Amino acid sequence: xxxxxxxxxxxTLLVIMLLSACAKSSNSQESATSSGEPQVSTTAxxxxxxxSTITIAYSQxxxxxxxxxxxxxxxxxxxxxxxxxxLVTSGTEEKDGKTVGRTDKIVPSLAESWxxxxxxxxxxxxxxxxxxxxxxxxxxxxAVVYSFERAxxxxxxxxxxxxxNIKSVTKIDDKTVEFKLxxxxxxxxxxxxxxxxxxxxxxxxxxxxxxxxxxxxxGSGAFxxxxxxxxxxxxxxxxxNYWKGAxxxxxxxxxxxxxxxxxELFLDKGDVDVALDIPAKDVESLSKKDNLTISSQSxxxxxxxxxxxxxxxxxxxxxxxxxNYMIDQQKLIKDVAYNQxxxxxxxxxxxxxxxxxxxxxxxxxxxxAKTLLKEAGYEKxxxxxxxxxxxxxxxxxxxxxxxxxxxxxxxxxxxxxxxxAQYRELINKKSAAAYLGxxxxxxxxxxxxxxxLLDSKGASNYTGYSSKVVDDLLAKANVEPDEAKRTxxxxxxxxQITADSPxxxxxxxxxxxxxxxxxxxxxxxxxxxxxxSSLYK
Amino acid sequence: MNRAVWHPxxxxxxxxxxxxxxxxxxxxxxxxxxxALLAPWLAPYGPDAIHTEDKLLPPNAAYWFGTDNFGRDxxxxxxxxxxxxxxxGMVSIGIACAVGIPLGAIAGxxxxxxxxxxxxxxxxxxxxxxxILAMALAASIGPGLFGALLAVGIVAIxxxxxxxxxxxxxxxxxxxxEASRAxxxxxxxxxxxxxxxxxxxxxxxxxxxxLGSAVLITSSLSFLGLxxxxxxxxxxxMISYGRNYIISxxxxxxxxxxxxxxxxxxxxxxxxxxxxxxxxxxxRTSKK
Numbered sequence: 001x002x003x004x005x006x007x008x009x010x011x012t013l014l015v016i017m018l019l020s021a022c023a024k025s026s027n028s029q030e031s032a033t034s035s036g037e038p039q040v041s042t043t044a045x046x047x048x049x050x051x052s053t054i055t056i057a058y059s060q061x062x063x064x065x066x067x068x069x070x071x072x073x074x075x076x077x078x079x080x081x082x083x084x085x086x087l088v089t090s091g092t093e094e095k096d097g098k099t100v101g102r103t104d105k106i107v108p109s110l111a112e113s114w115x116x117x118x119x120x121x122x123x124x125x126x127x128x129x130x131x132x133x134x135x136x137x138x139x140x141x142x143a144v145v146y147s148f149e150r151a152x153x154x155x156x157x158x159x160x161x162x163x164x165n166i167k168s169v170t171k172i173d174d175k176t177v178e179f180k181l182x183x184x185x186x187x188x189x190x191x192x193x194x195x196x197x198x199x200x201x202x203x204x205x206x207x208x209x210x211x212x213x214x215x216x217x218x219g220s221g222a223f224x225x226x227x228x229x230x231x232x233x234x235x236x237x238x239x240x241n242y243w244k245g246a247x248x249x250x251x252x253x254x255x256x257x258x259x260x261x262x263x264e265l266f267l268d269k270g271d272v273d274v275a276l277d278i279p280a281k282d283v284e285s286l287s288k289k290d291n292l293t294i295s296s297q298s299x300x301x302x303x304x305x306x307x308x309x310x311x312x313x314x315x316x317x318x319x320x321x322x323x324n325y326m327i328d329q330q331k332l333i334k335d336v337a338y339n340q341x342x343x344x345x346x347x348x349x350x351x352x353x354x355x356x357x358x359x360x361x362x363x364x365x366x367x368x369a370k371t372l373l374k375e376a377g378y379e380k381x382x383x384x385x386x387x388x389x390x391x392x393x394x395x396x397x398x399x400x401x402x403x404x405x406x407x408x409x410x411x412x413x414x415x416x417x418x419x420x421a422q423y424r425e426l427i428n429k430k431s432a433a434a435y436l437g438x439x440x441x442x443x444x445x446x447x448x449x450x451x452x453l454l455d456s457k458g459a460s461n462y463t464g465y466s467s468k469v470v471d472d473l474l475a476k477a478n479v480e481p482d483e484a485k486r487t488x489x490x491x492x493x494x495x496q497i498t499a500d501s502p503x504x505x506x507x508x509x510x511x512x513x514x515x516x517x518x519x520x521x522x523x524x525x526x527x528x529x530x531x532x533s534s535l536y537k
Numbered sequence: 538m539n540r541a542v543w544h545p546x547x548x549x550x551x552x553x554x555x556x557x558x559x560x561x562x563x564x565x566x567x568x569x570x571x572x573a574l575l576a577p578w579l580a581p582y583g584p585d586a587i588h589t590e591d592k593l594l595p596p597n598a599a600y601w602f603g604t605d606n607f608g609r610d611x612x613x614x615x616x617x618x619x620x621x622x623x624x625x626g627m628v629s630i631g632i633a634c635a636v637g638i639p640l641g642a643i644a645g646x647x648x649x650x651x652x653x654x655x656x657x658x659x660x661x662x663x664x665x666x667x668x669i670l671a672m673a674l675a676a677s678i679g680p681g682l683f684g685a686l687l688a689v690g691i692v693a694i695x696x697x698x699x700x701x702x703x704x705x706x707x708x709x710x711x712x713x714x715e716a717s718r719a720x721x722x723x724x725x726x727x728x729x730x731x732x733x734x735x736x737x738x739x740x741x742x743x744x745x746x747x748l749g750s751a752v753l754i755t756s757s758l759s760f761l762g763l764x765x766x767x768x769x770x771x772x773x774x775m776i777s778y779g780r781n782y783i784i785s786x787x788x789x790x791x792x793x794x795x796x797x798x799x800x801x802x803x804x805x806x807x808x809x810x811x812x813x814x815x816x817x818x819x820x821r822t823s824k825k
Contacts, residue, residue, distance in 0.1 A: 335592065335607070404585065417680070417762070419762075
């Protein structure tokens, strides 16, 4: 612990020195734009020279990788989708004249067709003809087998590999691959469509050190990595020979701009074409501008307040219920999310299959909350710490509002606002009595969602919720091939969880991105990962 | 005895208040201290009272400095913020004095290896810009008011140590110290009764100026998220919070706390400068 603190101390010093060094060089640099931001002035000049470049401002740059099998955050995931293909992929649908991504609809990609055995444990894929990696090598059965071997050994994709219960991946002939599963799994195709199971070029991956792919690309995807500096930008050039047809832009440039107001300024001035993570409060004012389009769509993201039953007084159901009765979802949606959110009435997003709001009877009710606390023996209230991640302003805002509400029933909420790394450490160790959490299921299905979040062995079960009933229902649903029966089981799961109230549901938040009017072809996917290949201007 | 003391103080006060700017500084500091003390009675609303129906209102008759995104009254929050500021300033400079002055006195009086060691450690601390050192310290202690207090205090230690060291080295060569030693007065007694009282004047100047920079560093730490925990009303944290609202036009969320910080620091600096001039025995600077 002591050495850690010293480490934090030293690294903070180093970071600050680095930062100050950057500031110096930026001063000496001649700045072309009036904003005086050197990064953007280079973008502007790059834009005028290249015909069609799309510049996207991301909110985060640090901590990611180009390796699809190591990717765990949304930024890295978007790179993986740009650089690599998977055997199958998410479909799209036309809705109100717009193309919308459907992560629950699977369509062929590298595999043009597949057969599933009657016992649902053997999948045989036939690969598309004539697909080549960016290196010129063919995408064949060997490449698929190698990629899955590699995925199995990596941290992020390895856990999905285990979850998918893959027993073996075998080459039948050059164009055919057979997967054997330990048990039937209705999600298997959806798993294959995730970035974690990207197909990498074995000739490149094998002839280089293991971490080569962290900073280089070796895929068959629509883009090739040109250069990458995790602190400032990443540049992707179009793969002109892309087998699904070359992308309509020559280049995609990613800029990392941490400050939300800077992203908005750059977008408004045209220094960037797309800006991600636009704060909800600015949606209304930005939407009025003629040069911008703001996309605000509900994703799979849920925001909740987790309460750990290991800590007093949350061991009492009545206390957890009382907190639930103090949540005014409409108020949070209006005052924190500026109406860019919708109510959350279950432990899973309403976009998910099998969603039901049945059993959710909570509504803001001060008297009921007081009565419940009295019954639980906390008539005078209690004090607790709410752990909040400092990465997003919204969570602090929620906490401030909740604190004011809970004061009315004598409960003192201390806001423990911590840096992202510290937040993850706290909730991973389940040492936060209460925390504000969010979750976006990459695979839009209750099996995946609950497998992580509320199964007693779930990797993201930060409240330590453990219910025999729920565990049994989930295990039963996982191997239930009939969709109607499965849906019924998942509805029971939701009802049980809502009754146990390990969480207080807050809202489902929208994914908000801003575009300049000339940018076309944006397809929104509920997994929140942006795909570059459809963009053009 | 009484009259003998009275006279120099009287002269000193006269000298001090002759300067208009010093007077301005003193008034600014006093205003903020009084506002901080009387905040609960003066503030029209509670610092954390939420009125969401009145959110993001520009300054008006009901909310003199406007409201923030929860409808909290900026004016009330600034008044309560003054308490945090005055409190952190006093405690952190208190820490710095309590540690820095004895260290400097010991190093200066005894010298030798110990003195050398103490002063080299102080030099090392001084080598870092104070804000950067404070950030690193606050980050390793962990966020919260306590961490910020301690960080600001530690950062100010070497300044006091060095000042005291210099004073002690000069004073200990004076005849009256030599005389004391000759008649066998103990070291402790010499340090407390002879050296310290003679070094008080520059220390007071340093404390005044130190308070100014303590206010600035605490606000900076809070701005960076290393200071107070939300929703505590603190000027730096208020600016940090309001900066997301600058482009959407809600300037009052940043301007008023900014002015509060500026006037406080300005006050301390004017006062400190004036004190230095007034306490200067040679009276070098007698400008108005």
